[in-house]
Structures are given as C-alpha cells and as structure tokens.
Amino acid sequence: MLLSSRTLYDHSFNVCFMSLVLGRSLGLAVERRRSLGRGALLHDLGMMRAPAEIRDSVGELSPEELAQVRKHPTWGRQTLSMTPNFPYDALNIVLDHHERADGTGCPNGLSKKNIPYMARIVKVVDTYDAMTSPRPHRPALSTTQAASPLLERSGSDLDREMTIEFLRLPSQAIR
Template structure:
C-alpha cells in the first residue's frame, strides 16, 4: 500500500518525505501514532499488476528529478563498512587539508590525487551509503571548512546513488562536490569566520568565491566541465536571487541544483561561529519551506527521501522509552531502520550497546516495537559521535 497524503500537512508529521509504501504491521503502527486516516494511491501500490496498464507516453530517459531504478543494492553491512569507510574519509580529509594549505600558502594545489580519493569514496557509498553517512555526523566546529567539503562530497554521492546515477557520473559529481568551495580559500579568514553580520563589502568578497573556485579549477587541464560548473553554480537559486550569475531555474545545471541542496543541508546542521546546528528533521523542514524559491522542488523531495524518515546518525526514542542511534535503513523499509540501543527505558546506559534491526522485529499487535520520535542533537546529554566512533573502532579492532 502506498501512502500518498496524510490527514495533515507533511511537516506536522515525523515523516520527512512525501509518499511511502506500507509493507508491514509495524509501518501501519508508525502511521497510526500520528494520523487518524491517510489517502492511498492504488496505482503506486506494490501489488498493482502493471502488465495490464497501457503505456500512454513514449519511453524516455529518467529525468534528474525522477530517480532511475539503479543497479545499487547494499553489498555489505554498515558495521562491516564502517572501519573501511573511516579510512577513506580520513584520506579525503587529508587530501582536502593539503589542497587548502597550498592555496592559502599561495601555491598551486595538487589536484591530481582527487580522482583516486573520490573513486574510493564512491566505492564505499555504492557498497553501503550508511557507513559514510554515519561518519558525516562526526562534526568538529574547528575544522568546519575541510569537514564541510568532505561531508558535501559524501552526501552528494549518496544523493546521486539514490537517483540511480552510474558510477562514472558519481565520480564526476563527487569530485565537484568535494571541491565546490575551493574558491573560499582565497577569502580572508577574518571574513570567513566572522561571527557578526558582514558588511556589504565583506559580503561581496564572500560572493566572489564561486567565480574564484572556477578559476582555480580551470587551471587544471584534467578538471571536467561539470566539476567547474558545480563550483561556479552551487549558490545559484531557482528564482534567480543566488550568486554569482543570478541564474533562474533550468539555467542552473542539474548537478549545480543538487549540490546547492546538499551544501545548505550540511551548513545548517553544523555548529558554526554564528549558530548551533539544527537536527536533521528541523533542517529538512526549514528547507522544505524554501523549495521552489531556493531549491528545485523535485530534487529536494528526492533528497529528503534519500536522507530518510529517520536519518542515519539520528538520536531516537523508542516506543519502549529506550534511546538509540539510527545506524542504517533499507531503501524500502525506512520506517524500520537498524538502531544501536544505548540507554534503557530508565535512562541507564547499555554496556555494551545493543544492535536492534527493526525489520526483524515482530510487527503485529497494537503495541509494535519501533521508533517513537527523533530527538534533537545533544538531547539527554548524549553525544552521538562518541558512540559512532565506538562502533567504528570495534570493527577495526
């Protein structure tokens, strides 16, 4: 059964995407907790016999706003992938740190290694995106610029994977995402990290970084056009109020529109000198208010589907009162993710933590076990990073 609309606005529900399949009694329980009734779409139900439905339109390539049925399945568990993913992320961080140091030191950046770095990242995310998505939660405000570049790379590749892009395109897309902010390295640090409101002159300097980034990347003959375009267009907005070229709608490339969404999502979920990061749900709700104006509506909907109902790395409260961290979720079972339980119903720590795969739990009855709600960052004094590092370290031991 496919839920097309709830009995209230989507933003008043805990479901972060519009439309999903109900595949078990537990899924129904999750909906019943917040809705009295829902509208279903019988044409999109998994049990519809498509063989008798005549096609009324010629076949065509899937548009970027409609994900292809890609070849990707989960090839390894999140626990198995985490340690390998941590090494790949570490190499990406080292690479981007060295590039940034070269630019700040007035030297030409050594960009030749970027293809190998991104290729490893793509391979990890193709195997299981949730491992890298977990690690993207390990944020340090003092390393924001480099960390943001790596996170945008991870999230954008995962987004492209969700959209069914082939691996050669994921490599190009990931390269552009990793280097999207390279022009900021020519921006004075006192402006870049200023906690107060920028002056008009300082704002113009900030707004010059997409042009500067394109110039830096154009100096490398091996950089493909789409990579340069991402650096140039990731601050453009759908209604033409972005920068530097004030492009409207379709004049912004598909990949530029994708990275624009991811760039803002990672920025507003990160602690900065001038604000505390939002939780994933609050961030996506805020961005949903800006869709159509700032972001491509269809692509934003797909990004929300990609991140999921309960985003990987989220702190959640279970129906039992226990507290856990979302480790992974199957593409078609995002209401029933794998959760690492870290506290019991009385708030006492589980030692060691317990892994609970909700897809394997009983789904019948009126008291089905599942997630009650997403908790905000730092809720109940819990730092998610400590637990994710523990899992990664345990797998690498």
Template sequence: MTKVDVMQLEAGMELLEDVYDDNGVVLIGAHSLLNDVHIQYLKRKQIEFVSIRSADTQADLESTSTHMVTYNRLDKPSDVEEKYQNTVHKFKGIYNEFKLGRVPVYEEIQDILEPMYEAILNDEAFTRKMWQIHSYDDYTFDHSVRVSMISGLLAKWCKLDVKGIKDAALAGLLHDIGKCNIPDNILNKPGPLNFEEFKVIKTHATLGYILIKDIPNINYDVMLGVLQHHERVDGTGYPNGITGNQMSYNAKIVSVADVYCAMTADRVYKPAMHPFEVASFILEKCYSSLDFSMSKTFLSNISHFYIGHRVRLNNGQEGEVIMTYKDDPARPLIKVGESFFDLRRHIELEIDKMLEF
C-alpha cells in the same frame, strides 16, 4: 533476494530494503539496524517477510542458514571516524596547495576521493555512520568533505551512473575551494558578515571556478557545480542570478547538499539545527529556490538514517524515531514510552532536539 520471516528476526540484523505497509508508507527504512521495538512494530503491522542483509554473530547466520542470508560485520565507529578524518586531513593539504598558488594535479584530488567513492557506491555501514561523526579540524575542511559525501549519495539516489556520482562528489569536495583566496579576517569572522564582507564572500564561487578550470582532465560538469552551487532555481542566487533551467544538474545536487550541511553544523555565531528542522526548511525552499524533485529525493532518503535516534519534543517528552514518511519526511512517527505520536497529525508537537545525533 533473500527474505526472512519476521518471527525469526533478532536485534542487530540490518534491513536490505525499505519496509512498506499496504498503503505504500515506509514503516522502517533500508539499512536500519533492527532493535526489539522495530521487530515488535513489524509484527503489529502484520508484516510477514523482510529482506535482511546482516547480523552481528555467527549464531545468527546458523539460525537462518536455510534462507542463505549473507552476514557482514559493520565497521566499528572508530574505523568510520578514522576514514573520515583521513579524508578531511588530505583535503586540507590540497586546499593549502591552492592557497599557496600551486594547482594540484587531477590524480591527487582523485586519490583523496577514492575511499569516498567506494563508500558511496558499496558501503552502507560507512554512509549510515558518517552522519554521526564530525572532524575536529577547521569548519571549511569538514564542511567540504561532508558536502562531497552527501552530493555523491544524492547523485546515487537520483539514479546517476558511476561517472555522474563521482562528478557530484568531486564538485562537492571543491565547491568552496575559492575561499582559499578570501581574506582570513572575513572567512573566520566570529559573527554574521556585514554587507561589504558578504560581497567579498560571494566571489568564492567564481574564484573556485577560476582555480579549477586549469586542472587537466577535470570535467566541465564539475566546474559548473563549483561555479553555480549558490545559484537558485528562482534566480535569487549568485554569482550570475541564473534560473533553474540554466543551472547544471551537478550544481543543483551540490546546492541541496551545501544547504543541508551548513544548517546542521555548529558555527561560532549560530548553533546547529537538527536534521528534521532543516528538512522543514528545505521542504519550504524546494518550492522556490531549490530544485523540487531533487530536494524531495534527498529528504525521503536521508530521513531513513535517523530512524532509531532519540529525540526530545517541544512538550519535554523524549522518544525514539520509529519511522519516516516519504510524503512528509520532516514529521516522523515518534514512540514515547508505550505511546506513538505521528507528527503529521499532532501539529502542536515539534522535535526540539536530537539527543543522539
């Protein structure tokens, strides 16, 4: 693996691996695009070498040719957004097929996900940018594609093989397919549901399982992911109130992805929570209703995507996320001007808003 001297780093280069200090704390996460602040920070921490994947220009390539670094241009944001929008649009067609009572063939659904599989397995540029884009289509379709993407990534972070990653992504895509049989006046209600309406909504997991079980070639693990994605390890979920040892591995993956996506999305009756706020929620719930190990794996990996984002703190100051911590991914290190605030120690400070998310 290629190492580059920190003194030779330039803004725009991409880290190939996490950078750790002597205590095993992540300083900057893998796949971060380095800026001048990152580089100066690495120098202050006396880091000598880092693994670099890419830079933006041919001059970068020539200046580091002795290290045999391979450089790739990242997709433009418009290219990434187009890929994402296309996936959402195609899924809308599949959803409407189910709604009309026509069950799509397995290959049609797989065709939708092929670009997604490729992105999850090989394209870090896509996965890094997808957190910043949203479809302009209906929430149901945008949410399903986003849950699919995150489910596949989480499966990858959990070290599953390619088949396991694809099954997780497919279960994520289809997890809410049962909602096509929920009355529109309930599904699209611009406000919280009452008790009776919620009882109807809760049937969507079972309805989804019934819809997809007759699709030839679909994996049983995918079916369980759809059926059980609202179950909880402490038995408080639905439709059957099963506990963690009865839940499929796939369902545990999709449940974490579903919670994260739902809470970070704007709804008519509820504004989106920022990712670090959701991380705090998941950390609290992973000790009870969500799978502990899977939740920690998810948060420790996803937090890397927010390094470099600007935030506003609850004291009104604005700064940049410099690094995140595996032991507490909800409370990162923030640089405000020339000062650094470790939110693990400054318990009076909270991130109030993500300014570039």
C-alpha cells in the same frame, strides 16, 4: 562565517558524501557521480582566496565582506579550470552551487533548469549541511528540524525535485 579551515574541510567532506548518496539515489551513472564527487568536494575551494578575517569571522558580515564571499564560486572555478582534464560538470558545480531556483543567486543569476543538474544537487546538500552544522551565532539543527525549512526553501532557493529526493534518503545517509 565559515570559521576555520577545519570547518571548511568538514563541510566539504559532508557535502561530497551526501551529494554522492543523493546522486546515486537519483540514478546518476558512475562517471557522472565521479564528477559530482569532485565538484562537491571542491565546491568552496574559492573561499581560500577570501581574506582570512572574513573566512574566520564569527559575526555578521558587512556588505563589502559579503561581496567578497560571493566571489568564491568564480574564484574556485578559475582555479580549477587550470587543472588539466578537470571534469566540466565539476567546474559547473563549483561555479553554480550558489545559484537559486528563483534567479536571485550568484554569480550569474541562473534560474530553475538553467542551473546545471549536479549544481542543483550540491546546492540542496550544501544548504542542509549549513543548517545542521553548528555556527557561532546559532546551534545546529537536527535532521528533523532542518526538513521543514529545507522544504520551505524548495522552489524559490532550492530545486524542489532534489530537495524532496534528498529528504527521502535514510537518516543515516544524511548525518
């Protein structure tokens, strides 16, 4: 799964940085980019509530373990909602970054434009970073190798507009 807190830290930092680059490319105003950065950096905060043996697992997860992992967006939002003045857009990113364009995501089964705009940005970047980071069960894909599967997932899993704009970014901005 996510392996260690160090891996989670690196993933969160990568997703934050690349989301901010994409947000700027999409023309988000500075204040919205601040919210985007906060939400992207903390998008997986709820994973800290998942049992360590699940977080640190290197193999396939059981259906019960997967059900625990799928709770992390809700847990993260619950935790951050207790933070005074935490941006609403950032809370939505944390809650909705695993929603899918086709409506089969979690936690609420939102689809297409019902998924908050900035959560759609983070979803693309989160997916890309997972593909291009090594995992115990597979090596990391290169930027070039990740482009095709990322595009294939656009429209069903990922927002198509966000995916295309992300892939237009200069390679040094996305790794």
